[in-house]
Amino acid sequence: MKLQSALKQYFGYDAFRPGQEEIIRNIMDGKDVVAILPTGMGKSLCYQLPGYLFEKPVLIVSPLLSLMQDQVDQLKQMGEKRVVALNSFLTVDQKRYALHFLGEYRFIFASPEMLLQPQVKARIQEMELSLIVADEAHCISQWGFDFRPDYLRIGEILSETNRPPILALSATATDTVLADIQSYLKMKSPFHYVHAVNRENIHLVKKLFSEREEKIEWIIEHVKNTAGPGIIYTQSRSKAEAISLQLLQQNISAAAYHAGKEAQDRQFIQQQFLAGHLEWIVATNAFGMGVHKENVRQVIHETMPATLSNYMQEIGRAGRDGKKAVAFLLYCEGDEQFAKFIASEDLPKNIHVDRFTEVMATGGQPQSLLANGEMSEVVFRVLSYWLARESAEEVKSRMMNLQIKKYEEVQLVLKLIKHSDCMRKQVVQYFGQQLTKQQEYCCSNCGIEISELVEEREISKTMIKMTNWQHRLKKILLINS
Template structure:
């Protein structure tokens, strides 16, 4: 067998050797084993079903949702002299009948899942010898997959029908599947015995770099730096069309040969942009995640994520388009915690609450009594329905319609005869008569679990990009690539964390805090186990005067302000270090809570348990605080000194850091309190007053309220502070001062909130 396989590899595909793991997978299929293949994009998955398909007798059925990829592979096989055809929405009735009537003459048939259960196809396929069925993009069958497609649910019944006539192995292949998704794939395909291969998730030639940048100007500058320093071509992924336009226009103005690709463009323009990139006319393409399927350009040297990726699956699939030729390439993320708000917005609007779905259901059936409404037509746009229903968000309306469509309560679209002249929307057809809420067959628990899963995936991408740890090791662990994980050295030398870690002599880091700082955190969490999130616990330890802290009487706890000599960022880092090393756990969802793990509870009574992990905890904290030169954020406790009047703003900063109030500083310096306030605001804006001191001037709850007003009413900047104050007062927030507003504006600009 091996000799024949090597002969096909060389003579048909022009390759001299198999990539790691390919031969084992091929032999598994030939030996009639159901075979699950989890390999990253560019890892050589297609060869693992094409080569055994040539070796074995009969037709290979390849089920795939990707029309462009189908065509590319069919063309490639036909160019090699291997008969291949495709059946999808691009094939007309006459051509379809010709292909189906000649199945016995075809070696590879690529077919969209929607076409599997047509009577014409089923009637013919059962008469043809099948060597095996390969299911590409198999994660699409899983409810937990990042690209679930209902059409994939038909595959199990199709396989069952086919297996009544003959036996054959089934292959399931995907580049992105966690352990949870893999189990779901197995169950939904009805596979019992199988062999599983997880290979190649360590992209050894790709260096992963994370740069925490929030300001647009800094991001654009970093993009240009990457382009200037990196030969070859690249892709810049953005999370919105607006961001695509911004980056595209900026690069155009700087003379870069750049294209753009979004779903808003026509199919002809998209195809032209892709062709220009593939031919080398463009150095870079700026795109949403609509771009990339089927892209196999050898000299892509960098992939930049301008915003936070939606999930690790999406991120790893997208960076896999770089370095296909094995040469060193770069995956650069330019993101900040602020970028997570975009993803949270998408999640919030993708998974409407039960109350919202029922409210909209009542709106759709408002003109009908129980038992009426079946087959009724609604000709209204999403925007009109959002306003009339009170949902007030057309994106959420679209998500609600998907839920109702999923449970066969309605279908989107009406026939031309049923539509009205001038109506530009698709319309809706109600498929069932009106029911009481209790009789609706919607699995609310399932809907809630999908939402939780989305928040979980967002939490994982945060951990990958913002927690100090080896990025590559985290990815391998996430995808369950145990073989590559076992072979990876402690320092991968191919991610920014490990590269930075090399800078520390002997891999050791000077302790930033005493061990007792970690113990104080654990002690406070024993009292407030799973009651609050990271920021509330940090605020208590910091000694914040935030209204939440005071209204809940958290300032009465004996540990209130226990770590007040550190800044808030460092305290958050302490907690994240304890989470990373399993002393503290964080729940999933939009508002996660933190509590002690069993290890954390034991560490409260046995310091040795904590001591054993101290080196790792301190290393984590040091990397987390690298922007602060690894120094403790501790205020100098100097004795107040007499200061001559009329000195600089820095003198104000010195007095404030010594603990004097604004009023005391004003009296001491012979100035007004307003002048001292302006000094402190200016010092913070210029970077001469740290955030830890600024937070002693204001209450976080007020800052957040100002931020909300700025976001809603002042997208293009604030001309007069009075305008902001007026809106706040109208909404009942007259206690918010001009000082609060000034500091909030600067915090937003700096990305400190």
Template sequence: MKAPSAPQSKQITTLLRKVFGIEALRDGQRNVIDSVLAGHDTLAVMPTGSGKSLCYQLPARLLQGLTVVVSPLISLMKDQAEKLEEAGIASAAQINSSLSRADELAALEGIESAAHDIVFCTPERLITPDFLALLKDSDIALVVIDEAHCISQWGHDFRPAYLEIGAALEALGRPQVLALTATATDDVIKDIRTQLGRPRMAVVNTGIYRPNLHYRVKQVTNPSEKTAQVLELVRSTEGVGIIYAATVKAAEEMHAQLKDAGESVAIYHGKLRAGERVENQNLFMSGERRVMVATNAFGMGIDKPDTRFVIHLQVPANLEAYYQESGRAGRDGHDAECTLLYYHADKRLQQFFLVKHYPQAEELRAVYEAARQAVASNERAAFTEADLKPRLEHISASQLKICLKMLKDGKLLKRSRKLDYSLAKTEPKAAQYEEMARVYADKHERDREGLEQMVGYAQSGYCRWKLLLDYFGDAAPGFEQCCKCDNCLSPPAIQLSSFDQPIELATAADIDTDIDTATEPGVPPIATTALPELAPAPLVAAASAMALPRTAGTA
């Protein structure tokens, strides 16, 4: 990687001290910033709390032109834009659905007149023709994609809206890209490069290890014991914390129990009114409430550095989701506790979540036929997603995006720089639809295996950090054990690997279906998994003798 010139290094040092109030960059930040300033497309994989935002804020001051930041969360971009303006770091604008018409017009006029250094937008807004046309007329220096794991269909938080970003980059003339995420397995990194059309994208991976996070798992035998454990943990741990529940119902029940016990507690989930969510979030962020009970709708982009504990009431779908959510503790670098309450019956809940509807061959065929009809009725070769929706009322908007992307990747559709579609000259064959649908059948199986690994983590006697490091393929030179997790501090006498134990599939009758998957309007998440295969662990005598088999394809 080309090192910055001496004058540029001096500029960076001056900016850090005078504008950002920072004496020196961390190693990971330095590597990312150097890569960006050298003109490379870059993917930065950096743990929560490592200062990812500085990796685009500082270059934005040095690059000639506009920096466009694509973020899935309106609350995050609002917070970032306001902080940049207040600190005098940059002139920032945000474009999203929360703005009044007057504020939106003012922001758009500011972009048109080149009055801003940084513009924040959602992926949905990025791909609208009018906004793309406005950006095309701007001098774009850098496009930043925050939460880049949302791009990957193999990631734990795949969002269909992100599928459009690659096409938008093409429409903008392929500007330089910086993608940011806290976690990415080898499969996810490969997919991010593919989806963005950047096969040579430089990767700066600073590793996931955060020694201030102390992981532990508490086995419980029934729901009452779980409630008692939560109350004990909340009362015995100082500082503020987050309790994650897998469903709205579980979150509401736990919130009520803690409130009845006299604890200072707030609640957050996607089925609350927008005003309630904002109010409850503010109560927690300001310190007026000590504990936030929430579903996975809460957390991405939340910056509460003094969070001292994160408790999970149920196992998440996979280790990626667990690392992301537990990693919201201890962002200030001080010690924090990450506790998973494991009740064996809870895995059936995640099994129910796995029974999702993926695109089938007949749906792909229906979308292609609707496209054919749209072309015939429009009397023009091009069509848009909006042209197809009235003909495909049985297919959701997010599912339609996925189908269109699959048909494009299968070379049955073409897409122009205006982001409209047209039929390719190739006539589809029935076998092609089946082949394309098979990708998602494979992914479903990987999701199941990902859950088995999560359950394996919960039942394991290995060092918790060793399990996480090996899952993500993080070599962490010299690392043997963290000496801080439950298994390191109290090694189990004997432990049977859970990877040898099959998972039984749940039925709808077993599961509370009051599921919360909301984040921000218009961004429906579809949970998926990146999964390196993990060899079954042997019987072991003590944690000190344990060394987790490396995942396939890792260092």
């Protein structure tokens, strides 16, 4: 069957988006593929269409449970019944059933942690798969912005011979991250498709403040008078809660979203936002991956992100409908110090390495260090991975180099804020690309008119009624907590 006909038959589309056809053709030819496609460019179709053309299951390794569930729900809404998600939400009986009938599914989603469980790993290795997909593949990179040791181990389940093609998908990746992806996935001369990282419809604005309190005041006033939907990114859970509460007090429908909330609460908030019942989400970087909302008009960074990759991932959630959107980057002197702290917070320190090796040397269980609070789960996982492969001194050196690299990434974001060169040009060059033309209302450094890009906010009676109800409920919960 011709790809064009298959696209029409299975998805109802008359034409591919840029890059999709080249990616799929190479997969169908049995080649490994690294595909860098911006948010909203149809990455999922690059494995879904081959899934209908191949007769064997497709395995998709996905880093976030919310992202995985969103993709599974989308397939089910399309009428696909042969889809399963292997994750921690499954009961023992559901997991047993899924593993028994695993070969009957067309699409198998799995978290990296679940994939490496002995029972799941053995079942996957005995199956014939048509394609293995590493979604959000930047998470594989040791220099990436979501250090996940279990993701580094995906290569362990892959046979050196007679394995299916591998598709690595991401929205953004530097040359260093691309090299890591290829190395850890043991890819063989992969075909590369790298789409232009520039999103012309997203206009870049930076705003400098002398006091941190001024930033919050500006956010409240700005959001009160301009149209959403929008996302406000901040670095701490407490600040996300505080800002969302202030917005609610201004009759603005908003909610805080962060990893400190229960999974069901996060899912409910996300669904409210997608359905248009919330104007604004105030979030840590826990929010956004896999969130498919076309009409986000604004993204505001209350504090600077730790990397330009984070910045591009997060502003890329705006303007997916192709219409004008604005990304605001707010800065106050000293914000970079907090960004450095956040960037290196979960990196193991020398004392962690020493304690881990000490417990191992005396025949103890390193898990006890996690149980008694001596180290976080991320630190434990990182050390479990690297101390099984390198000496303690090598791991200390690796962690120090990683910290230096992360600090250098923060400095690049600071340069974006303080340098007078075109902001768009700086970001695009970070990803090894060049701008092909100058655009109108490009960025703060090139000249921009906010009133031309952001509409005034219209307040509906329904929205005020709903917001007041949410505000009263939140006050009750705070009083009784």
